[in-house]
Amino acid sequence: xxRANRHYAKLKASYLxxxxxKRVAAYQSENPDKExxxxxxxxxxRALPHAxxxxxxxxxxxxxxxxxxxGYGPEQGYDFLREKxxxxxxxxxxxxxxxxxxxVSDGAKCDCGNFQELFAQDIKIAIPDxxxxxxxxxxxxxxxxxxxxxxxxxGIVYLDCTRENNFLPELPKEPVDLIYLxxxxxxxxxxITKAGLKEWVxxxxxxKALILFDAAYEAFIRDxxxxxxxxxxxxxxxxxxxxxxxxxxxxxxGTRCAYTVVPKECMVYDxxxxxxxxxxxxxxxxxxxxxxxxxxxxKAVEAVYxxxxxxxxxxxxxxxxxxxxxxxxxxxxxxxxxxxxxxxxYIWVDGQGRDSWEFFDxxxxxxxxxxxxxxxxxxxxxxYIRISAFNSRENVEKAMMRIAExxx
Ligand code: MLT
Numbered sequence: 001x002x003r004a005n006r007h008y009a010k011l012k013a014s015y016l017x018x019x020x021x022k023r024v025a026a027y028q029s030e031n032p033d034k035e036x037x038x039x040x041x042x043x044x045x046r047a048l049p050h051a052x053x054x055x056x057x058x059x060x061x062x063x064x065x066x067x068x069x070x071g072y073g074p075e076q077g078y079d080f081l082r083e084k085x086x087x088x089x090x091x092x093x094x095x096x097x098x099x100x101x102x103x104v105s106d107g108a109k110c111d112c113g114n115f116q117e118l119f120a121q122d123i124k125i126a127i128p129d130x131x132x133x134x135x136x137x138x139x140x141x142x143x144x145x146x147x148x149x150x151x152x153x154x155g156i157v158y159l160d161c162t163r164e165n166n167f168l169p170e171l172p173k174e175p176v177d178l179i180y181l182x183x184x185x186x187x188x189x190x191x192i193t194k195a196g197l198k199e200w201v202x203x204x205x206x207x208k209a210l211i212l213f214d215a216a217y218e219a220f221i222r223d224x225x226x227x228x229x230x231x232x233x234x235x236x237x238x239x240x241x242x243x244x245x246x247x248x249x250x251x252x253x254g255t256r257c258a259y260t261v262v263p264k265e266c267m268v269y270d271x272x273x274x275x276x277x278x279x280x281x282x283x284x285x286x287x288x289x290x291x292x293x294x295x296x297x298x299k300a301v302e303a304v305y306x307x308x309x310x311x312x313x314x315x316x317x318x319x320x321x322x323x324x325x326x327x328x329x330x331x332x333x334x335x336x337x338x339x340x341x342x343x344x345x346y347i348w349v350d351g352q353g354r355d356s357w358e359f360f361d362x363x364x365x366x367x368x369x370x371x372x373x374x375x376x377x378x379x380x381x382x383x384y385i386r387i388s389a390f391n392s393r394e395n396v397e398k399a400m401m402r403i404a405e406x407x408x
Contacts, residue, residue: 007143016133016376017041024370037399039388040370044251049312055303059296073292077104081298084305085259095231101263103286104293108216108245108258113138118281123177126157128169130187130377135180151379160380167339171203182214187377187386188348189340194227204239211240219249219317221343237263250304250313257293257301320345323396324389330400345389359385366406369399
């Protein structure tokens with residue numbers, strides 16, 4: 001008899017964003033005449049930058065000719081792209097990352113979900129609350145937690161992010177082995193300073209722990225003093241892996257491309273306490289389970305690093321940041337308090353005593369606006385909603401007017 005992975009039974013029935021999509025679809029089928037504006041899942045709405053489209057076309061044309069056609073590429077990504085990523089995203093900010101420490105992939109969600117495979121079953125894991133659900137759910141699937149009780153999985157060290165600590169996780173009181181951090185944060189939109197990040201790097205070094213640093217929203221940082229990468233912090237190369245994505249940076253949610261940085265200095269430990277290269281482990285996994293991102297997509301991404309590409313990508317991100325400004329202004333005028341939205345596309349709004357899902361349902365039914373209920377990101381998200389700035393200016397303006405009307 002083929003038996004199911006019993007740990008899946010501990011999960012909530014469906015993934016947060018699938019759950020929301022179902023509710024929205026049900027609303028739409030009951031109200032076919034109502035136009036719904038989606039400020040829920042962080043999915044981009046604007047076309048790829050022109051430079052990327054040109055790169056993409058060139059890549060496709062090369063595939064059309066036997067002389068330039070390419071079959072399997074290197075699993076880790078083509079050198080032309082890995083070298084540019086290292087130079088522009090890291091070396092230019094003083095972070096000493098080499099091209100062969102970059103693993104190009106089809107998404108940061110997959111990478112940060114898959115990375116936990118490299119670790120022992122009985123490690124202690126610290127996860128912020130609220131949190132992007134992938135970090136938690138993938139460890140539940142892997143059997144690293146107990147059951148879900150009172151809104152939490154047993155065995156996880158939750159790092160509460162609340163109004164009291166400005167939604168910033170604090171160092172765990174008990175020793176942990178693996179720490180998930182995400183800045184600019186999803187879902188709260190908060191950022192971390194270099195000094196704040198240094199505390200985590202120092203903690204990881206002192207405790208032989210590892211940080212999985214999700215920097216998928218790095219392109220939204222406009223504040224000069226904020227770190228864009230954990231490798232801007234001294235010593236981080238020994239204790240941190242960083243995930244980046246072109247989804248939000250360059251509009252690749254549908255085109256798919258991301259990368260993970262695994263520095264060669266980064267070590268984990270075997271049963272005997274001997275050092276094991278994390279780079280070698282991830283490389284082994286990557287080559288076994290992944291055949292690389294398609295050549296035309298990598299050519300499209302390469303163009304992000306051209307002079308025009310850099311200008312266009314910046315303009316694209318600024319467009320969404322202006323939407324975020326409008327959301328902040330409008331929610332503020334309506335008397336709500338919030339964080340995020342200045343170096344982030346997400347605005348984390350305090351529902352003033354409303355239950356997250358009730359607030360979500362009310363905005364959907366009365367305003368036809370989709371947000372994300374904070375409780376879907378964890379216990380500490382209860383009472384909040386997340387509003388995403390990913391939509392057209394016109395729709396964001398309309399959504400804000402409708403919300404104001406619905407709350408009258
Ligand atoms: C989100 O809305 O949190 C993100 O779009 C989800 C993702 O990037 O997978």
